[in-house]
Amino acid sequence: MHGRGACSIMLIPFTVPLICMKTPLRSLTATALLLMPFFAHSASFDCxxxxxxxxxxxxxxxxxxxxxxxxxxxxxxxxxxxxxxxxxxxxxxxxxxxxxxxxxxxxxxxxxxxxxxxxxAIVNEHGLSFLRLQGSERPLYLLSKLPGATAYNQWVDKTWQDASGETSPVEAEALIKNCKSEDECDVDSITRSYAIDFASTEMISVHESVSDYMYRAAHPSNQDSHYNWWLSKAGSIQPADLFSGQAYKKIIEKYARQYVAASMDIKNDGKQSAGDATEPGNWAIARAGLHITGQGYDYQMGRGFVEFDIPWTAFAGMLNPAFSSALKNK
The missing domain is CATH 1.20.80 (Acyl-CoA Binding Protein)
Structure with missing residues (x-):
């Protein structure tokens, strides 16, 4: 005999128990939760x-x-x-x-x-709005509506297309792990990195680093490049946008030789290699001056990375007034 209001409960595996109508609702809920074999899923796919x-x-x-x-x-x-x-x-x-x-x-x-x-993913910096999609592995799209944004974003798009067929380090590791022949194991992986060196509503300068590692190579092959855009205009920055005439090249070569001499601890006699310092692809626009990068091999220094700055004051009388004015706009 059961007391008043009580009833028997028969449990059927993996089903809600049969409970008499007089059982309080909170008891029903608690019992059902206790007997549920899994938690309630909210995943974005069907578990x-x-x-x-x-x-x-x-x-x-x-x-x-x-x-x-x-x-x-x-x-x-x-x-x-x-x-x-x-x-x-x-x-x-x-x-x-x-x-x-x-x-x-x-x-x-x-x-x-x-x-x-x-x-x-939406980044607001220096008065500009960007779209970041893969961290530092791809350059940022420029969302701000400026005349030079189209040319810049076309370069970003080309970069994505160039990288779409490349093998990442993660993919290369998986391929090498499962390879069965010398040809299958001959895999090279590419790592890309992008950083904005300078940005304003007038200009933007992006540093690109690409590292290509071939399987069993002693070290990766690295390449660094810089890309500069005049955003208030409609295109990339060319040497003629910065300087009038060609005298700027002698200034850059002078600083490059001084850098080599100081790095190698030798006398600066003007005979050191100036490398590719005068190539615009090695220039980054900065507020204080021209930032130069390159590879040590190009400067007859062996393996290593070259990096030095030239203040804008060193180019006195050579800078185009429009560029000097744009550089001062923050």
């Missing part, structure tokens, strides 16, 4: 169809499950906010990240990093 190790790891971990949904939400908001010309790149960046997350042990860190990247 019943999880097939990969990554998907299964997400579905088995509430924290990863929540991160996955947060990433999907942030990605959706960024895609909605991006103008049509950039939606394609937003999708490509997300696909690249999904393709490269292969180690479940690093999944939480990778997902947290990706979430932060999506939430901070």
């Amino acid at each position: 019943h169809k999880a097939a990969t190790a990554i998907e299964k790891a997400i579905c088995a971990n509430p924290k990863l499950d929540k991160l996955d949904q947060d990433i999907a939400d942030a990605y959706g908001k960024l895609l909605a906010a991006a103008d049509d010309p950039y939606k394609k790149r937003v999708r490509e960046a997300q696909r690249d990240w999904l393709k490269n997350r292969k180690d479940p042990r690093q999944l939480e860190t990778s997902m947290q990093t990706r979430l932060q990247a999506l939430r901070s």
Whole structure:
């Protein structure tokens, strides 16, 4: 005999228990939750169809499950906010990240990093608005509407196209790990990095570093280049935009030889190599002066990186007035 209001409960595996109508609703909810074999999923995909190790790891971990949904939400908001010309790149960046997350042990860190990247993809600096999609691995799109923005973004697009067929270090590692012949193991990987050296509503200067590592090579092959745009106009900055005449080359060569002599601890007799210092691809525009970079081999210094600055005052009487005026605008 049962007391008044009581009834028997028959439990059927993996189903909600049969409870009499007089059982309070909160007891029903608590009992059902206790008997649920899994937590309620919020993942961006159907966990019943999880097939990969990554998907299964997400579905088995509430924290990863929540991160996955947060990433999907942030990605959706960024895609909605991006103008049509950039939606394609937003999708490509997300696909690249999904393709490269292969180690479940690093999944939480990778997902947290990706979430932060999506939430901070719109960057406002120096009065300009940028779209950052792959951290430092690709240059930033310029969202600000300026005459020179079109030429700059065309270069960004070309950079993405050039990099689309390259093998990343992660992909190269996987290929080498599974290769079965010498030809299959002969893989080289390319790492790209971009940094904005200088930016204003007038000008922008971007530093590109490309490292190409061939399998079994002693060290990677590195190449550094600079790209400069006059944003208030409509194109890249040429030497004639900065200087009048050709006398500026002697100033640059002088500073290059001084740098080599100081670096090699030798007497500066004017015979040192000036390398490629006069090539515009090695110039970065800076507020204080012209920033020069290059490879040591080009300066007969052996392996290494060359980097020195030339103050604008060294080019007294050579700078175009329009450039001097634009440089002072902050």
